[in-house]
Amino acid sequence: MRSARTGLVALLSASTLALAACSGGGDAGGEETEDTAGGGTETAAADFPEGSTMASLAEEGSITIGTKFDQPLFGLRGPDGNPTGFDVEIGKIIAGKLGIAEDDIEWVETVSANREPFIQSGQVDIVIATYTINDTRKEVVSFAGPYYVAGQSILTLADNEDIQGPDDLAGKRVCTVSGSTPEANLIENYPEAEVQALQAYSDCIEPLRNGQVDAISTDNVILAGFAAQNPDLEVRGEPFTEEPYGIGLALDDTDFRMWINDVLEESFEDGSWQEAWEETAGTVLPTPEPPAVDRY
Amino acid sequence: MDPSVIADNMPAFLAGFRLSLQLTLVAGAGALVVGALVAMLRVSPLGSLRAFGAVYTELLRNTPLTLVFFFTVYVLPQFTPFRFFGYAAAVLALTLYTSAFVAEAVRSGINSVGVGQAEAARAIGLTFGQTLTSVVLPQAVRSVIPPLINVIIALAKNTSVAAGFAVVELMATGRRLAQGNPGESIMVLVGVALFYLVITIPAGQLAGALERRVAFAR
Numbered sequence: 202m203r204s205a206r207t208g209l210v211a212l213l214s215a216s217t218l219a220l221a222a223c224s225g226g227g228d229a230g231g232e233e234t235e236d237t238a239g240g241g242t243e244t245a246a247a248d249f250p251e252g253s254t255m256a257s258l259a260e261e262g263s264i265t266i267g268t269k270f271d272q273p274l275f276g277l278r279g280p281d282g283n284p285t286g287f288d289v290e291i292g293k294i295i296a297g298k299l300g301i302a303e304d305d306i307e308w309v310e311t312v313s314a315n316r317e318p319f320i321q322s323g324q325v326d327i328v329i330a331t332y333t334i335n336d337t338r339k340e341v342v343s344f345a346g347p348y349y350v351a352g353q354s355i356l357t358l359a360d361n362e363d364i365q366g367p368d369d370l371a372g373k374r375v376c377t378v379s380g381s382t383p384e385a386n387l388i389e390n391y392p393e394a395e396v397q398a399l400q401a402y403s404d405c406i407e408p409l410r411n412g413q414v415d416a417i418s419t420d421n422v423i424l425a426g427f428a429a430q431n432p433d434l435e436v437r438g439e440p441f442t443e444e445p446y447g448i449g450l451a452l453d454d455t456d457f458r459m460w461i462n463d464v465l466e467e468s469f470e471d472g473s474w475q476e477a478w479e480e481t482a483g484t485v486l487p488t489p490e491p492p493a494v495d496r497y
Numbered sequence: 498m499d500p501s502v503i504a505d506n507m508p509a510f511l512a513g514f515r516l517s518l519q520l521t522l523v524a525g526a527g528a529l530v531v532g533a534l535v536a537m538l539r540v541s542p543l544g545s546l547r548a549f550g551a552v553y554t555e556l557l558r559n560t561p562l563t564l565v566f567f568f569t570v571y572v573l574p575q576f577t578p579f580r581f582f583g584y585a586a587a588v589l590a591l592t593l594y595t596s597a598f599v600a601e602a603v604r605s606g607i608n609s610v611g612v613g614q615a616e617a618a619r620a621i622g623l624t625f626g627q628t629l630t631s632v633v634l635p636q637a638v639r640s641v642i643p644p645l646i647n648v649i650i651a652l653a654k655n656t657s658v659a660a661g662f663a664v665v666e667l668m669a670t671g672r673r674l675a676q677g678n679p680g681e682s683i684m685v686l687v688g689v690a691l692f693y694l695v696i697t698i699p700a701g702q703l704a705g706a707l708e709r710r711v712a713f714a715r
Binding site for chain 1: 571574575580581582583661665673675676679680682683
C-alpha cells in the first residue's frame with residue numbers, strides 16, 4: 202500500500218515536470234512560428250492579456266475556423282482540400298495576428314444551419330462563412346466586424362427582362378436555399394413571390410435554364426459569381442437588403458471580439474483587406490470601400 | 498432548449514406535417530399500383546417482360562433516392578418535354594423509388610403461394626391473368642401486407658428528401674424555423690422528429706396487428 206502511494210506521488214511529480222517541459226517547448230514553438238510568419242512583432246502569447254482567448258490560441262499555435270466549402274469567391278474547397286476565397290483570406294489575416302501560420306489553421310466546413318451550434322459547442326473558435334450579423338443571432342453568438350456588406354439581389358436569364366427588382370417577383374417562381382436568410386426575407390417581405398427552396402444555390406441554375414423557375418435570389422456576391430461563370434445569366438437591379446458579413450464567436454467573449462475588430466480595422470488601413478479582396482471576390486466584383494466595424 | 502418554440506410555431510409544423518402525410522399517401526398509393534404491375538411482369542411467362550421488370554426494380558432499388566430526385570428534377574427536362582418541379586417531381590420520384598420495393602414485396606408474396614395452386618388453376622383452363630388475379634394474388638396478399646407497411650413507413654421517412662427539392666414539407670419547415678430561431682434549432686428538430694413519429698408509429702402498430710390477424714387466419 203505504502204509503496205503504491207509513493208509510486209503515485211512519483212508519477213505525479215514526474216508528470217508535473219513533463220508538463221513544465223511541454224509548456225516551455227510550446228513557448229519556443231510559438232516564437233519559431235512568429236519568425237517564419239515573418240514580421241509580426243506583437244504575436245507572442247505573453248503580449249495578450251492573461252486568460253484571454255487570444256492568449257490561449259497564440260499559446261496553442263493553432264486555431265479552428267469554420268467556413269463554407271461550397272461558396273465560390275468566399276469559401277470554396279478546391280481539389281487540394283484547402284478552401285480558398287475572401288472569408289478564408291480574412292481568417293488568415295486574423296490567424297497571422299495571433300502568430301499562427303497558415304498551415305496551422307484547421308478549416309472546418311460550416312453550413313448555414315450549423316454555425317451557431319458549432320460556436321456554442323466550441324467545435325470551432327470562430328466562424329467566417331458569409332455569416333450575416335442580425336439581432337436573433339446576436340442572442341446566441343457574438344459578432345466581430347462586419348468586414349463586408351453584401352445585399353440580396355436577383356439573377357435571371359439574360360434574355361428575360363421582365364424582372365428588374367424584387368417587386369417584379371410577385372407570382373414568379375424564385376429559387377433559393379432552404380433555411381437561408383434570403384428565403385426568410387422573401388417570405389416575409391415579398392409574400393407574393395413563389396419561393397422554391399433547393400439544397401444549394403448552384404442547384405438553382407439548371408431549373409432556371411429549363412424554365413422550372415423564373416429567378417434566383419440570394420446575396421449579390423454569390424449571384425455575381427454565377428453570372429461571371431455563365432454568360433447566359435444576368436444580375437438584375439440593385440441589392441435590396443443589407444447583409445453585413447461578420448465573424449461569429451462565442452457569446453460574450455467581448456475581449457476577443459474587440460481584438461478581432463482592431464485586427465479588421467488595421468487590415469482596412471494597411472491594405473491587406475483590399476489585397477485579400479482583389480485576390481478573391483475582386484476578380485469578378487469591383488472593390489468596395491471597407492465597411493465601418495460595429496462595436497456594439 | 499425551450500419546448501415553447503414548438504407550440505409557438507404549431508401552424509407551420511402542421512402545414513409541413515400535412516404535406517409530408519400527403520406525399521406519403523399519394524406516392525404510397527401510386528407505388529402500390531406501379532409496384533404490383535411490375536411484380537406481375539416479373540412472374541410473367543414472357544422473358545422480355547420479366548427482364549424489363551428485373552431491370553426496373555434493380556435500378557431503382559439500388560440507387561439512392563436523392564439521385565432519383567435529381568433525375569426527375571434536373572435530367573428529365575434535358576431529354577423530354579417534362580418540366581417536373583416541386584410537389585409533382587417529389588410525387589414522381591417517391592413513387593418510382595418506392596414502387597421497386599413494393600414490387601419486391603409482392604413478388605416474394607406471389608412466390609410464397611404454393612406452385613401447385615397455379616398449376617391447378619391452369620389445369621382447369623384459367624388464363625395466366627385469371628390465375629394471378631383470382632387464385633394467386635388473393636392468397637399472396639396476406640403474407641405481403643406486413644412487409645408492405647414497412648415499405649410505407651420507409652416512404653414516410655423518405656419524404657424528407659423532398660425538402661431539398663422545393664417542397665416545404667416537415668423537414669424544410671424545420672429548416673425554416675431553425676433559421677428564424679437560431680437559439681432553438683435543436684428543439685425545432687425534436688419537434689420535426691415528433692411529427693414523423695405521429696405517422697410512423699401508428700403505421701408500425703398497424704403492421705403488428707395485421708401480422709397477428711394473418712397468423713390467426715392461417
